[in-house]
Amino acid sequence: MRSRSLRPRNGAAVRPLALAATLALTVAPLTVATTASAAERVDNPFVGADQYVNPYWSGNVTDAAAEAGGELGQKMLAVADTPTSVWMDRTSAIEGNVDGPGLRYHLDAALEQQQGDTPMVFNLVIYNLPGRDCYALASNGLLEPNAAGLAEYKDDYIDVIADMLAEPQYEDLRVVATIEPDSLPNLVTNISEPACQESAPYYREGTAYALDRLYEAGNVYSYIDAAHAGWLGWDSNAGPAVDVFKEVVTSTEHGYDTVAGFVTNTANSTPLEEPFLADEPFGSGGQVRQAEWFEWNRDFDELDWTEHLYSLAVTAGFPSDIGMLIDTSRNGWGGPDRPTTESTSTDLNTYVDESRVDRRTHRGAWCNPAGAGLGERPTVAPAGNPASHLDAYVWVKPPGESDGNSEEIPNDQGKSFDRMCDPTFNSPKLAGKLTGALGGAPLAGQWFQDQFEMLVTNAYPAIDGGSVDPDTEAPTAPSGLTATATTSTSVSLSWDASSDDTGVAGYTVRVDGATAATSATTSATVTGLAPSTTYAVTVTARDAAGNVSPTSAPLSVTTDEGGGTEDTEAPSVPAGLTAGAVTTSSVALSWDASSDDTGVTGYQVRRDGELVADVPGTSVTDSGLDAGTAYSYSVAAYDAAGNVSAASDALSVTTDEDDVEPGGACTVAYTANSWNTGFTGSFVVTNDSDAAVSDWELTFTFADGQQITQIWSAQAAQSGSAVTITPAAWSSTIAPGGSVSFGFNGSHSGTNTAPDDFALDGVSCDLA
Structure with missing residues (x-):
């Protein structure tokens, strides 16, 4: 269960900066303008800013439109100016390589696109950890999970990127960084894999280092990748995931200040919402979540997952002002196969299969999924789900870039053939189902024309103009636009419904001409406004065919000076706590x-x-x-x-008294997987003392004659049943409350009891 992607591109020549300048004249602002200075640190970096449009990706889209031609080509051109993230997928990407131009090219192009004093958001993906993608093959990285790989990651990759972003000419850019897709989630669900065990310490230390250095650049807002609903949504995954996120963030020098929030669904296709399915009772004593499709996971979609994640993170200690991003680049699931109503079947699995908009073979299918479509266009502070605390919908994964090759392709980029990208493969990871991947796919990150044509055809909401639907009649303009409540930073709006021959699918709210919110109903709340500022608000309606209505009459709205609202009545005091x-x-x-x-x-x-x-x-x-x-x-x-x-x-x-005997110097968590006469073991050693432990030595004994045959992320010496573990160079110090991880392969003779008698530097430890 994963998400995937790499940065651009095609084999086409790098397009000149002149294209970036041209795009700067045509890209409509995607956010609400405010008076805040770009140099100031803000709560939501997308508010009051335009977003960088990658001219290299736009060139690929233009080429694709010329190849497709007709109505489909026109649809492609309609999204060519959409902001997408720039991926730094290996060290050479900083300077530029065969896949496209380097970071400085994009930063300079962003400055070219910036208009006046309006801030510019530059979406960036940090994706180069040692041992990257330990549970997949399509996008394995080039840095080895060892001390040398970590040193290159820090010195030649993160430091170079952070120093460039901190250069004076770029200081006013708001750099929104997606931090290491898939990496920390792999430490939650795939840590039993030897490759993930080997990579784990480098993931932790490398991510913490990246967060610190990017924060120190001064203009970077880092969002940690948090997988997607179909990967971490189960309570048994969600809680441990937040524990890992907290462990890494609190190990940084600057702590929670280094994190603006989390980004979900990166390069994945889990829908924003399953409109016809809810986690509710079904039949006689059953629950919808029991269906084979959901496998008891109560997070049906990304709105569910972001709400769940926010609640857990804040409860665990993250600041309440963290925000969520959702990658909507490929989760639209429109087209002719999209259900239009709830199933009436009384069989649970049939009911879910006929009702779900996600048409994959399995929620864990991630590679070039057939039937997917473009999702919501990048939107600032989306309305309608306040519990998710959404900062924006973004296109982290540039549509049209392959997730991985569908058959073996020799290359020097560290990208292997993953059978999850093979459409003929019945994957054990997908309960024996076919992968549902598109055939004919190139290497990860390279342009995949068939995929892009599919994504545009199946876009939901449908792309304005060139619709394949014969319906060409636009809805009527919304009327009766009214401000029902204002605060110093928000306005609540309502309007009369538009009429349409085939039905209205939704509404778009614009503030000063910029998209500020979308809504399926006749009301919305726009947030992130400036106090004592007058805005011109308009609304348009769209139908299922993608036809857009004329704009409503503009409404002039002035935000309050100090947070007052037209609605001044506070809710009643909660009782019965x-x-x-x-x-x-x-x-x-x-x-x-x-x-x-x-x-x-x-x-x-x-x-x-x-x-x-x-x-x-x-x-x-x-x-x-x-x-x-x-x-x-x-x-x-x-x-x-x-x-x-x-x-x-x-x-x-x-709280209840702790009945456990007082602990020693440390706590040791141990897990093992056995087969025949072999087994793999992993340890997490936590320093429970008040002082750092340097050049530590962990000792324990095996009860059944087990022997360590190979160890990673530490060193081992064994004499009979007694084992002594000493640290690797990068983990020689354990801070108070900190931990280190290591793993090993071993042999046993039938009985494989867990080790005992743990001691850290001679002081006894508890076994968790």
Whole structure:
């Protein structure tokens, strides 16, 4: 279960900067203009900014349109000026290589496209860790998972990129960096793989180093890749994933300041929303999530996953102002195979299969999936799902670039043949189903004409103009546009529905001519505005054929000076705050719903006065607590206008006492996978003391005569049953509360009991 991609390009010649200058004149701003200075650090970097359009990718699209011709070619041209990310997929990409121009070319082109004082967002992907893609072959990197590979990653890759971004001429760019797709998620679900065990320490240290150095550049907003709903959505994956994210981020020098948020669905095709499916009861005592398609995963789509991820991350300690990005470049799933209504079948699997818009063979299928389409165009602060805390929809994966070759292709780029890209392969990873991949695919990152034609044909929302639908009648212009509430930074809008011969599919809200929100209904809230500023707001409607209505009459809206709103009535104070299950490290809280004249949007939960959760519902579990400790909780409700209720009565809760004997100097987590007379073991050693441990020595004993035959990320000496582990050069120091990981291959004679008698520098440790 993965996501994939590499940076551009085709074998075509590099296009000159003149094209970038031309595009700068034609690209419509994608965001709401504000008066904020680009040099200032802002909460959402996309607000008030245009986004860089990669002229090299646009040239590929133009060539593709010429090859396709006709209506399809016209549709392709309609998306040629869409912002996409620039991928740095190997060290040579910084200077430029056979795949396309280098980083400086793109940065200079971004400056060419910048208009006046409007900030420019430059979308960048950092993707070059040692041992990259430890669980796949199509996009394996060139850096080996060893000390030399990590040194090159730091010195010749991250340092060079960070130093270039920090140069004075680029200081006003807002660089939005997607950090290492797939890497940290692999440490959650695929750590039993020897290659992932070998890469794990380099993933952790390399990612932390990248976060620190990019933050120090001053103009970079880093979003950590967080896979997608069909990979990490299960509770058993989601919680450990947030633990890994927190471990890496808190190991940095600058901590949470290094992270603007998370990006999901990178190069994947999980839909934003499954409109006809909900996690609800089905039949007699069943749940929709029990279907074979969902496999008990309650996160059906990316809106579910981002909401789930945000709640867990904030509860774990991440700041509440983190934002989420979703890659919508290939998750539209339009075209003739898209369901138009909910199934009426009484068989659960048939019901789900007939209702789902995701038409893949399996949610884990990731390579050039047949039937996929372009998704939502890049959108700033999308409306309609406030619990997801979305900063933007973005196109991280440039559409038209292959995920991997569908058959063996010799190359010198470290890209191997992954059978997940072979359309004839029944994959064990997909429950024995065919991969559903397109045939004839080139190497990852190279232009794939057939894929791009498919994505454009199946775009959802459909691409304006050149639609294959014979319906050519546009909806009527929306009327009655009204501001129902304003704050200093937002405006809530409503309007009368448009009419159309085939039905209206949705609406687009523009502020000062820039797309600010999309909505399936006749209301939306635009956020990220500047106080005391007057904006011109318009709305257009679109139908399923892609026809766009005339623009509504403009509405002039002025934001409030200091956060006041036309709606000034705060929700009622939440009552009935109660603690349910209490453990040594967590408290389950619930409360009664608040009432409000315009409706409650969410609840803020505070522990000892500090915000620990922002949730849409009336319950939350606060975890990561200390045993035997008293905490004071309160809850406040807020509405769409930003009004916040008074806090509830405080609830005092004391966590359970820890019955475990006091620990020693460390905690050791150990896992093993056995086969015949061999096995693979992995360790995570955590320093529980108050001081750093340097040049450490871990000792333990095997009970059944096991022998270590190979070890990675550490060194081993064994005498009989006694084993002594010493660190690799890059892990010689374990900070207080920090940890190191290593793994080994070994042999056993039938019985394979876990080792015991752990000690770190002679002081006993606990086995987790």
